[in-house]
Amino acid sequence: MNLKKKKPHGREQVTRALIEAAAELFSKYGLEAVSVRDIAAKAGVNHGLIHRHFGSKEILRRKTQEFLAAGIREGVGIPTDFEDALLKAFDTLEKKPAFWRVLARTFLDGEDHGDVQSDFPFLKYLVELARQGQAERKITTAYEPRFLVAAVVAFGLGMMVFERFILPGTGLEKEPREDIQQKMNAALSTFLKGPAA
Numbered sequence: 391m392n393l394k395k396k397k398p399h400g401r402e403q404v405t406r407a408l409i410e411a412a413a414e415l416f417s418k419y420g421l422e423a424v425s426v427r428d429i430a431a432k433a434g435v436n437h438g439l440i441h442r443h444f445g446s447k448e449i450l451r452r453k454t455q456e457f458l459a460a461g462i463r464e465g466v467g468i469p470t471d472f473e474d475a476l477l478k479a480f481d482t483l484e485k486k487p488a489f490w491r492v493l494a495r496t497f498l499d500g501e502d503h504g505d506v507q508s509d510f511p512f513l514k515y516l517v518e519l520a521r522q523g524q525a526e527r528k529i530t531t532a533y534e535p536r537f538l539v540a541a542v543v544a545f546g547l548g549m550m551v552f553e554r555f556i557l558p559g560t561g562l563e564k565e566p567r568e569d570i571q572q573k574m575n576a577a578l579s580t581f582l583k584g585p586a587a
Contacts, residue, residue: 397434405443407433412454417491421451422499451496456509458489463512472519472529473582477575479512480546487550494551513539523582530584542578549574 398407411432415424426447430437444450465482469475483490520535533541549556557563562570 401443404433404435404439407435408440408443408450409454409457412450413458413488413492416451416454416495417488420495420499421447421492451492455489455492455496458486458492459512461486462489466512469519472516472523473579475516475519476542476546476578479516483546483550490547490550493547513543516543529582532584538582542582545578 398404408429412424412429415428415432426440427437429447429450430440440447440450444453462479462482465486466475466478469478516539517535520529520538523529524531524535530538557565557570
C-alpha cells in the first residue's frame, strides 16, 4: 500500500495546497524567512504555480491570512451576543494559532506589506454586537463600540503573543492553565459590564 501523499492537481487543489503550506511555514518561520520555493516544495508543486495562481508571494500571503481568518470565523460560528463572541473567538484562536502567528510575524518582519487582509468581517461583526449589547444594556456604554472592540481584541491577541512574558511578570506562571483562563474570562466579563453602580 502506497501511503505517499498525492500531489495536488487542478487549480482548486493546487491553490488550497499552496495556502495551507504557506500558513504552516509563515507561522513557524515568518514571511521573510520563507521562500516561494519552500512553499511550493511543502505543497508538492512547482514554484511557478505560485506566480500563475497568485501573481506574487505578497498576494499569497494575503490570501493565506484571509484563509486563516475564515477558519477562525467558522470555528466561532454566529454568536448572538458580544461576550459569547469574544470567548468563542479567543478559544478558537487558541486552538488555531496559525492565524495570530502569521499575523504577528507579518508585522514583526518589519516590512510594509500593505493591507493585512482585504476585509475584516469578524471585527465588523464584533462592533455590531457591541452596539447591540450596549443598546440592550448588557455591556458598558462607557466606551464607543469600536474602541471597546479594539481594546478587548488587543487584550486577547496580546495575551496569546506575550503569554510567556505576562504570566511570569504577574506571578501567574505556576497557576493551572484552566484557572488562569477562567479568571481572566471573569475579569473580562466584569470589565464589559462596566463599573458597579
